[in-house]
Amino acid sequence: MSFFRNLIQLSTSKSKPLLQNPNFLFTSLSHFTTDTPTRYAGLEPTKRDEKPRVVVLGSGWAGCRLMKGIDTDLYDVVCVSPRNHMVFTPLLASTCVGTLEFRSVAEPIGRIQPAISKAPGSYFFLANCTGLDTEKHTVHCETVTDGLDTVDPWRFKISYDKLVIALGAEATTFGIRGVKEHAIFLREVHHAQEIRRKLLLNLMLSDVPGLSEEEKRRLLHCVVVGGGPTGVEFSGELSDFILKDVRQTYAHVKDYIHVTLIEANEILSSFDDSLRRYATKQLTKSGVHLVRGYCQGCVGPSPFVKSLEFPKSPGGRIGIDEWMRVPSAPDVFAIGDCSGFLESTGKPVLPALAQVAERQGKYLANLLNKIGKDGGGRSNSGKEVELGGPFVYRHLGSMATIGSYKALVDLRQSKDAKGLALKGFASWFIWRSAYLTRVISWRNRFYVAINWATTFVFGRDISRI
Secondary structure, eight states, X not given: OHHHHHXXXXXXXXXXXXXXXXXXXXXXXXXXXXXXXXXXXXXXOOOTTSOOEEEEEOXXXXXXXXXXXXXXXXXXXXXXESSXXXXXXXXXXXXXXXXXXXXXXXEEHHHHSTHHHHOTTOEEEEEEEEEEETTTTEEEEEEOOTTOSXXXXXXXXXXXXXXXXXXXXXXXXXXXXXXXXXXXXOSSHHHHHHHHHHHHHHHHHHTSTTOOHHHHHHHTEEEEEOOSHHHHHHHHHHHHHIIIIIHHHOTTTTTTOEEEEEESSOTTTTSOHHHHHHHHHHHHHTTEEEEEOOOOOOEEOOHHHHHSOSOBOTTSOEEEOTTSBOTTSTTEEEOGGGEEEOGGGTOOOOOSXXXXXXXXXXXXXXXXXXHHHTTOOXXXXXXXXXXXXXXXXXXXXXEEXXXXXXXXXXXXXXXXXXXXXXXXXXXXXXXHHHHHXXXXXXXXXXXXXXXXXXXXXXXXXXXXX
């Protein structure tokens, strides 16, 4: 007992100085609270004994192709994006109905450019860009916490030697009420996940007793807005899903599900006329109801791109010259859907296609590598470097699958040019072979090939939400 009393006295005596400071408890707990002032940290300007730093905003086709081709012996690479992966968009529609798994179309940034995971001066930051200071060569960012209650977003700054803006574009609604509230865009993996979840949920609910026939038809009516390649491919995947899987697993409601594709003019308007007619015939044969109506399904610049005080190209994109440079901002480049040639260049604004973005990313990676080798990698030091030839885009053709093991392949360089146009099963085989080789990593190529084989033999897994 005496030992216990001494222990209590010792403990009490040691705690007295702490209790005499009423702010001690608050000071200690403040390290674990999120109610702190806005923090400003980040990456300082590079030193002479360090590699120049290339900051890439965005992780789409353009930005990821640039990061893949950049020479990390010449530069440190920093990527800032609200997602840590690239989406292989041509196969995204297949994930909505279970033909492919979601991980098959998502490529982690660290696999595209391993230096981001390994090199001491290269990083990936899960954040959005909130502002640019082109005079100080600084990017202002804010972290993306995705609604986490454990931490609040905070701000930081990154100094750059070269800045590449590859922020892509956003789907536009043209102010049509109800689109954002009730429609789902198909541009990200989480969009495909939500489409798949709602589709399977409605199928299961429609099989429960007590639902009227009218309500069943409403729940199982799938409306696709936009007759471009994405809309047509999704409609084709959906018709295959209905004909081959729903009719077997959900026999009680198989006659209630149907698909409507809405397009203002002709579907696949950039394709050859014979291919468009063939696609219309095959989709109708598969049960897709084609409707002409008011339809505006295109993309446009994001609010952040609009807010940048750069000269704009027609359509509101960031204006660039033939070498992807932003003329009014030294060491700043823009590629992909967020950029467009200035009218002074005499070149038309290129379409918002993955093919265009990828080619621009590859070109700019080679250009920056040349600038770095010639000693112009640091900020304000590349003015005297010979840039070489400007960017020239040549269209390699278009492809789209329409379901039922059929696809379209249009190898014309432009809408008015002549060229090879293929359709049917042979085109479907070419479509799959081409996209399998275009998937970035061998890991995902293996996933896609296995998913295709599994779906062909066993059908799609539609038993889980």
